[in-house]
Amino acid sequence: MRVTIFGASGLLGQALMREWHGDAVTGLSSSDADIRDEGQVRRLVQEQRPDWVVLAAAYTDVDGCENSPDLAFAVNRDGAVNVAIAAKMAGARLLFLSSDYVFDGKKTTPYEINDARHPQSVYGRTKAEAEINLLGLLPNCCIVRTSWLFGLGGKCFPDTILKLAASRPSLDVVNDQRGCPTYAVDLAHTIIQLCKKNSDGILHATNGGDCTWFEFAKEIVRGAELNTAVRPVTSQQMARPAPRPAYSVLSPARLQGLGIEMPPWRDALGRYLKERLR
Numbered sequence: 001m002r003v004t005i006f007g008a009s010g011l012l013g014q015a016l017m018r019e020w021h022g023d024a025v026t027g028l029s030s031s032d033a034d035i036r037d038e039g040q041v042r043r044l045v046q047e048q049r050p051d052w053v054v055l056a057a058a059y060t061d062v063d064g065c066e067n068s069p070d071l072a073f074a075v076n077r078d079g080a081v082n083v084a085i086a087a088k089m090a091g092a093r094l095l096f097l098s099s100d101y102v103f104d105g106k107k108t109t110p111y112e113i114n115d116a117r118h119p120q121s122v123y124g125r126t127k128a129e130a131e132i133n134l135l136g137l138l139p140n141c142c143i144v145r146t147s148w149l150f151g152l153g154g155k156c157f158p159d160t161i162l163k164l165a166a167s168r169p170s171l172d173v174v175n176d177q178r179g180c181p182t183y184a185v186d187l188a189h190t191i192i193q194l195c196k197k198n199s200d201g202i203l204h205a206t207n208g209g210d211c212t213w214f215e216f217a218k219e220i221v222r223g224a225e226l227n228t229a230v231r232p233v234t235s236q237q238m239a240r241p242a243p244r245p246a247y248s249v250l251s252p253a254r255l256q257g258l259g260i261e262m263p264p265w266r267d268a269l270g271r272y273l274k275e276r277l278r
């Protein structure tokens with residue numbers, strides 16, 4: 001199988017490049033191809049003739065998106081459309097990474113794949129509009145929604161908590177947003193399996209179980225054997241430019257139906273900490 005990965009230098013992209021064996025995989029960063037440049041994207045995909053294009057490139061700074069909506073839509077929606085058109089012209093399958101932020105967070109039970117999109121932030125809107133455009137262009141594309149991604153080789157929540165905990169006696173962390181942490185390595189394995197199974201449609205892929213950011217931070221500090229106190233606070237006390245969904249747990253039902261079970265998030269965090277602290 002020939003595979004082209006956009007966003008290969010990101011958190012997920014690096015894990016995909018490390019974990020994908022036995023196929024001809026080419027990884028592209030923004031310096032190889034800016035997905036806003038339709039011509040460049042088309043030329044590269046034509047040259048590489050991939051069976052699968054994995055689109056993990058995005059402008060992922062959620063607060064940055066709120067402050068720079070033009071850039072956010074140009075990369076996350078229009079850039080995704082450029083990649084989809086290139087994939088279509090080359091006869092390649094497309095797997096697109098989307099987000100729990102396409103939902104409004106008002107549910108209290110896990111979001112199913114067909115629940116209505118109702119994004120609350122610019123980032124969420126860019127992803128929701130990209131999904132709709134891509135399904136129109138390539139009805140058999142594969143859309144993988146994930147959440148709370150962490151991994152080696154980039155900025156992520158556990159990395160930030162470890163750095164802050166090393167220099168502070170206590171940390172305040174929000175306890176009124178619930179979601180599913182996802183280890184980039186486990187998500188990479190799921191994506192590889194989905195491509196090998198020739199999957200299509202919308203899927204939710206996160207580690208098993210859910211927690212609040214406060215519960216996640218407590219487990220990080222405990223796992224790293226640090227003495228830092230972690231204190232629960234509300235989102236209101238930690239105001240940020242972009243609103244976050246209060247509840248964005250994604251149901252794994254369709255993924256499980258394909259025979260793919262992702263490990264529980266505590267197990268995933270343990271493996272991350274072992275690598276990170278080694």
Ligand SMILES: NC(=O)c1ccc[n+]([C@@H]2O[C@H](COP(=O)([O-])OP(=O)(O)OC[C@H]3O[C@@H](n4cnc5c(N)ncnc54)[C@H](OP(=O)(O)O)[C@@H]3O)[C@@H](O)[C@H]2O)c1
Nearest residue numbers: 007009010011012029030034035057058060097099146149
């Ligand atoms: N992080 C999360 O918590 C989270 C949650 C849900 C969904 N997702 C989605 O999962 C995917 C992977 O996220 P991630 O955390 O791995 O992202 P990331 O670490 O922020 O990496 C982003 C990647 O996109 C590339 N990129 C940015 N702008 C680009 C452009 N204009 N043209 C081409 N490439 C560009 C970056 O390249 P350079 O390194 O060259 O800049 C980098 O490789 C994204 O689609 C994201 O929206 C992430």
